[in-house]
Amino acid sequence: MAFTPRICFACSMVGCTTLYGPESVRHTITFPAFSYVTTILIVSDATLGDALRGCWHVLCASIQVILPSMLILRLIGPSRFNCGLAAVAVALSSFLIALPGSTHLTAKRIAFGQTVIIYVGAVIQGAKTGIIIHPIHVAASTALGTVASILAMLFPYPHLAYREVRKICRFYAENASNRFNLLVEAFCAKGDMAAHNLITDARLLSKAGAKLIGSIKDKHEGMLWEKPWLRFLKPKRSDPGEKLKEMDMPIQGMEWALTNCTSFPVRMMDEELVNVLQIEKKQIALKLEQAMRSVPFDAATTPDMKGENTDRSLWTQKAISTNHEDLSSFFFLYCMELLQDGPACILKNGEEAKIQESSQPKKQGKSRVKQMQSFRRENLLFAIKCSLSLGLAVLFGLIYNKENGYWSGLTIAISFVTGRQATFMVANARAQGTAMGSVYGILCCFIFKKLTDLRFLLLLPWIIFTSFLRHSRMYGQAGGIAAVIGASLILGRKNYGTPSEFAIARTAEATIGLICFVAVEILFHPSRSATLAKTELSRTLRALQDCFKVISLHTDQKENLRELMREKQKQLRYHVRELQNFIAEAELEPNFWFLPFHCGCYNKLLISICKMTDLLHFTIHLIGFLSAASQMLGVTWEEIQEQIKNVLEHLVDKTGSLSKCLDKVLLVKSLEEIEKQLQMESVSQDLELGKSPNADVCTRLGYEETSISEIGKCFLQYTIRVADKTECNEVEEMLKSQMVLCLSSLGYCLNDLKREATETEKEIAELLKWENPTRHVNFPELLSKLHAT
Known part of the structure; x- marks a missing residue:
C-alpha cells in the first residue's frame, strides 16, 4: 500500500499521454489499455530496481513477439486472418514464448498480451492491418507503460530497493533485539505468569x-538491478535475507527452550548466572546493531566483538545436572552462545576450516541430470498449457464478439504461473475484480457525463481502494489487479463506444477466457490440492526419515557423509515448502462433493515438521562439534554415540511407519482393505519367522513408554564425566565448557525431535479418523503392523 501514490502517478502519466498528448503520440499509442496493464504489472509493490528489471522484461518480450509477428503477417497476409487462424497463431506463438525456461514469467506475460493484441487485431482490422506498423504500435503502447513505471519510481524521489532493504534491516534489528531481550527476561523471570506473558x-x-525477512528476500532482486556488481559476490554475501535467517534461528531456539520449561524461575538461576546473562545480553545487542550496518552490502561479515568477556567455565558447573528438566535451560544458553560467537567458534588448529571445507557442495552429475529432466518436463507442460488456454480463449472470444475479442485472451494472459495455483480462487477473484472495476467505471461515466475529459482522475481513488483488495485474503493480487484494469479500460480511454455496452461485452469476454483457463488447468492438474497435500506429507516424512538415517551414520564423523547430509536437508526443505504450498492451496479450493479439507490438522503437522527440520540443523552441528571436540580432548564418546543412534533409529521407524500408513491409505483408499491386507501379511510373516503376531507391537509400545527423562539421562551423566576431566590449559578448559553445554543441548534436541514426532503421529491418527468417521481406528496397532510388514 506504500506504493499506491506511485501507481497513481504512473497511471496518470499514461492517461495524460493517451488523452491529451500530441497527435503523433496518440496516433502511435493505439492500444492504451495495454499501457495500463503494463504499468500495473511493473509498478505493483515495486522499487526502481524492479522497474528496471521490468523494462528489461518488456524488451525481451517485444523481441520475442514483434519480429516473428511481422514475418507471420507478411507470409499469411492480414486479409486472410480469421478466427481459427488467429487462434492457431496465438497458440503456436504462446507455446514458443513459454517454452524457454530462462525467460522470466513477467516477460512471458507481457509477450502473451502482445501476441493476443497483434493477431486478434489482424482479424478485427482485416486488410487494413499494417504488417509493420501494427506490431510497432503494440510495442509503443507497451513502452509507454514501461516509461511511466520508471518515471513513477524516480519522482518525486527515487524509490530504491537497497534503501528499502536497509530500512527493513533496521526494523529487523530492532525486532530481533526486542525478542532477544524479552526471552532473556523470561528466562530470568521469577514467576510462571510473568514468563508466559x-x-x-x-x-x-x-x-x-519472519515477515520482515520475507520482504527483504522479495526486494533482493531489485537491489541487484540497482547495484549489478553485487551479482559477482558470493551468494551469502549478496543475499541479506539468508544472513538474517541464520541469525534468526538461534533466537527461535531460545523461544522453543522457554516454551518447554516447566516452571519459572528456572532451577539453575542464581545471581552469578544473572550477571553473566546481562553481560552477554549487551554484547549480543551490540552485535545485532553492527551486523545490520553491513547489510545488505556485505551480509557475510560478522562483526568483531570487543567488550567484557564472560566466564564460559560457568557452563561447566551449571550443566552438571541429573534432572532432565534442565535440558531446556542448557539449550537456551547454547543458543545464546550461537548468537554471540557463531557455530564452531572454539575449534582450533584448523578443525573449523576442515569441517567447513568438507561441507562444501560437490558436483553431483546424476542428481543434476534428473533435475534438468524434471525442469524441462515442467517447462513443456507449462508451454502446452499456455498454448491451449490462449488459443481456445481467442477462438471462442472472437466467435462470441469479434470487435471485443481481445479481452478473452488478455484476461488470462497475465494470469499464468509456472506451477500450481488455486485455480478456482484465482478465476473467481479475477471475475469479481473485473466486474467491480467495470461497474465502478460505468457509474463514474454516468455521474460525470459532462466531464469526460477529466473523468480519468476518478481512477486515482479506485487505485487506492484496490490496494487494500490486493493485500486482502478474499481477492488477493489477482482480484486487485483485475479491478484496477477493469476501471482503467473505461475511465482512461476514449472512443470505445458506450461504457455500459463495452463493460458488458468485456465481462462476457473475460468470463470466456476464465472458463478456458479453468478447463485447461483442470485438464493438466486433475488432482485436488487436498490429495496432493496428503501425498506430499508422505514424501516429506520419507525425506525426514532419510535425514534421520544419515545423521545416525553421521555420528561416526565420516567425511563422505557430509555432502549426503547436506543434500538430504535440501530435499527435506524443498518438500516442506511444497507441503506448505499445497496446504495453502487446499484451504482455498472448493470442496464440491468431497470431504472437507482438515486445515487445522495439516497446519499442526506442518508446524511439527518445520520444527523438526530446524532442530536437525542444530543436531547436525552439535554432533559434528562434539565429535571433533572429543578427539581434541581425548575423550571417548562411544556410549553417547550408541544413545544417539538408538533415538535416531526409533525416529526412523516412527516416520517410516507414518509415511507407509499414508501411502497405504492413498493406494487402497479403504481402511478395511488395509486391515485385511496387513492381517494376511502379518500372519504369513509370523508363521515363517515362528513368532507371535504381537511381539513387535509389545516391543514398540514398550519403547514408547520410555520417558523423555530416560532418553536425556545418558547425556546428563556424560556431561559429569567431561566436567570432571582435569584440564591442562585455558584452551582445553574453554573446550570442555563448550562440550558440556553442547552435550546437554544435544539431549534437548533429540528429546524435542521425539516429542514432535509423537505429535506428528497423533495428528496423522486424527487425520485417519477424520477420513474414516464410521470406523474405529486402532492407530498404534495399525502402525505396528505396518512396521512389521
Whole structure:
C-alpha cells in the first residue's frame, strides 16, 4: 500500500499521454489499455530496481513477439486472418514464448498480451492491418507503460530497493533485539505468569520478524538491478535475507527452550548466572546493531566483538545436572552462545576450516541430470498449457464478439504461473475484480457525463481502494489487479463506444477466457490440492526419515557423509515448502462433493515438521562439534554415540511407519482393505519367522513408554564425566565448557525431535479418523503392523 501514490502517478502519466498528448503520440499509442496493464504489472509493490528489471522484461518480450509477428503477417497476409487462424497463431506463438525456461514469467506475460493484441487485431482490422506498423504500435503502447513505471519510481524521489532493504534491516534489528531481550527476561523471570506473558510477546514479534525477512528476500532482486556488481559476490554475501535467517534461528531456539520449561524461575538461576546473562545480553545487542550496518552490502561479515568477556567455565558447573528438566535451560544458553560467537567458534588448529571445507557442495552429475529432466518436463507442460488456454480463449472470444475479442485472451494472459495455483480462487477473484472495476467505471461515466475529459482522475481513488483488495485474503493480487484494469479500460480511454455496452461485452469476454483457463488447468492438474497435500506429507516424512538415517551414520564423523547430509536437508526443505504450498492451496479450493479439507490438522503437522527440520540443523552441528571436540580432548564418546543412534533409529521407524500408513491409505483408499491386507501379511510373516503376531507391537509400545527423562539421562551423566576431566590449559578448559553445554543441548534436541514426532503421529491418527468417521481406528496397532510388514 506504500506504493499506491506511485501507481497513481504512473497511471496518470499514461492517461495524460493517451488523452491529451500530441497527435503523433496518440496516433502511435493505439492500444492504451495495454499501457495500463503494463504499468500495473511493473509498478505493483515495486522499487526502481524492479522497474528496471521490468523494462528489461518488456524488451525481451517485444523481441520475442514483434519480429516473428511481422514475418507471420507478411507470409499469411492480414486479409486472410480469421478466427481459427488467429487462434492457431496465438497458440503456436504462446507455446514458443513459454517454452524457454530462462525467460522470466513477467516477460512471458507481457509477450502473451502482445501476441493476443497483434493477431486478434489482424482479424478485427482485416486488410487494413499494417504488417509493420501494427506490431510497432503494440510495442509503443507497451513502452509507454514501461516509461511511466520508471518515471513513477524516480519522482518525486527515487524509490530504491537497497534503501528499502536497509530500512527493513533496521526494523529487523530492532525486532530481533526486542525478542532477544524479552526471552532473556523470561528466562530470568521469577514467576510462571510473568514468563508466559514475555514469551507470548516474543512470539508475536517472531511472526513480524519472519515477515520482515520475507520482504527483504522479495526486494533482493531489485537491489541487484540497482547495484549489478553485487551479482559477482558470493551468494551469502549478496543475499541479506539468508544472513538474517541464520541469525534468526538461534533466537527461535531460545523461544522453543522457554516454551518447554516447566516452571519459572528456572532451577539453575542464581545471581552469578544473572550477571553473566546481562553481560552477554549487551554484547549480543551490540552485535545485532553492527551486523545490520553491513547489510545488505556485505551480509557475510560478522562483526568483531570487543567488550567484557564472560566466564564460559560457568557452563561447566551449571550443566552438571541429573534432572532432565534442565535440558531446556542448557539449550537456551547454547543458543545464546550461537548468537554471540557463531557455530564452531572454539575449534582450533584448523578443525573449523576442515569441517567447513568438507561441507562444501560437490558436483553431483546424476542428481543434476534428473533435475534438468524434471525442469524441462515442467517447462513443456507449462508451454502446452499456455498454448491451449490462449488459443481456445481467442477462438471462442472472437466467435462470441469479434470487435471485443481481445479481452478473452488478455484476461488470462497475465494470469499464468509456472506451477500450481488455486485455480478456482484465482478465476473467481479475477471475475469479481473485473466486474467491480467495470461497474465502478460505468457509474463514474454516468455521474460525470459532462466531464469526460477529466473523468480519468476518478481512477486515482479506485487505485487506492484496490490496494487494500490486493493485500486482502478474499481477492488477493489477482482480484486487485483485475479491478484496477477493469476501471482503467473505461475511465482512461476514449472512443470505445458506450461504457455500459463495452463493460458488458468485456465481462462476457473475460468470463470466456476464465472458463478456458479453468478447463485447461483442470485438464493438466486433475488432482485436488487436498490429495496432493496428503501425498506430499508422505514424501516429506520419507525425506525426514532419510535425514534421520544419515545423521545416525553421521555420528561416526565420516567425511563422505557430509555432502549426503547436506543434500538430504535440501530435499527435506524443498518438500516442506511444497507441503506448505499445497496446504495453502487446499484451504482455498472448493470442496464440491468431497470431504472437507482438515486445515487445522495439516497446519499442526506442518508446524511439527518445520520444527523438526530446524532442530536437525542444530543436531547436525552439535554432533559434528562434539565429535571433533572429543578427539581434541581425548575423550571417548562411544556410549553417547550408541544413545544417539538408538533415538535416531526409533525416529526412523516412527516416520517410516507414518509415511507407509499414508501411502497405504492413498493406494487402497479403504481402511478395511488395509486391515485385511496387513492381517494376511502379518500372519504369513509370523508363521515363517515362528513368532507371535504381537511381539513387535509389545516391543514398540514398550519403547514408547520410555520417558523423555530416560532418553536425556545418558547425556546428563556424560556431561559429569567431561566436567570432571582435569584440564591442562585455558584452551582445553574453554573446550570442555563448550562440550558440556553442547552435550546437554544435544539431549534437548533429540528429546524435542521425539516429542514432535509423537505429535506428528497423533495428528496423522486424527487425520485417519477424520477420513474414516464410521470406523474405529486402532492407530498404534495399525502402525505396528505396518512396521512389521
